[in-house]
Amino acid sequence: MEAIFEATLQVLSSDGLIRFNTTRVARRAGVSVGTLYQYFPNKQALLFAVLERHLVMLAEAIEKACDENRHAAVEMLAEAVVKAYLRVQMAQAELSPALYRISLELDARELTELATRRSAKAIATSLSTAGDGDFSDPRLVAETLTAALYGTVPAFCHRVLSEANGVEAQKQLTMMFQSYIRAQKAHVSQPE
Known part of the structure; x- marks a missing residue:
């Protein structure tokens, strides 16, 4: 099956x-079409599986970053995520436009929602254990950050993102995350 996924990409x-x-x-x-159809009954099923695999990889990467940055400063957590x-x-990067179109054509909202829920849960847990985190609702902060991440990046993935643009995107998104976290911390520390 790995050979089929690799060939699909x-x-x-x-x-x-x-x-x-x-x-x-x-x-x-290097397989027959019949063998491929044993795993995936049609082109859409194969594309759906490729997209699902990509979204699982995204969620797992965020979960791992959160696990590795438990008790870290929240700004370090933001950067790691x-x-x-x-x-x-x-x-x-060269597949981003195709993955973006697959998600639109196959109406993959449910797959994306699953990945974002996993990511938000990991981020919320890390925010709750952060050494300098004091959020009234870490779950809501995590959901906002996750929505920004999953919503912002695909918006510019309809074209191939160069390595230089990827580095700049990382700087910009990190700045956005850290600014939001600082604002949330300031909001919590101010009395109503």
């Missing part, structure tokens, strides 16, 4: 979504 990268078909994937994977998310995105 290669065909998406070389041929694009418009010319993508299961015959090309099977040929690239952004870096982890963009590392996964940039590893498949």
Whole structure:
């Protein structure tokens, strides 16, 4: 199955979504179309699985960054989360436009929602244990940060993001996250 996933990514990268078909994937994977159909009954199922895999990788990267930054300062946590998310995105930068279109064409809201819930839960847990975190509602802060991350990055993934632009995006998103966290901390420390 790994060979099929890898071949799918290669065909998406070389041929694009418009010319993508299961015959090309099977040929690239070195399997028959019949074998491919044993795992994925049609092109949409294969594309859906590729997108699901990508979203799981994003959520896992954020969960790992949060686990590795428990009890860290919240600004360090913000930087680690952004870096982890963009590392996964940039590893498949040439596929971002195709993944973006797949998510729109296949109406993958449920898949995206699952990934964002996992990410928000990890961030909320880390915010709750942060050494300098004192949020009245860490869950809401985490959901806002997650919505910004999953909403902002795909907005510019309809085109290939260069490495230099990825570095700049990381700086900008980190600044945005850290500013939001500072504002939330200031809001909590001010009496009503």
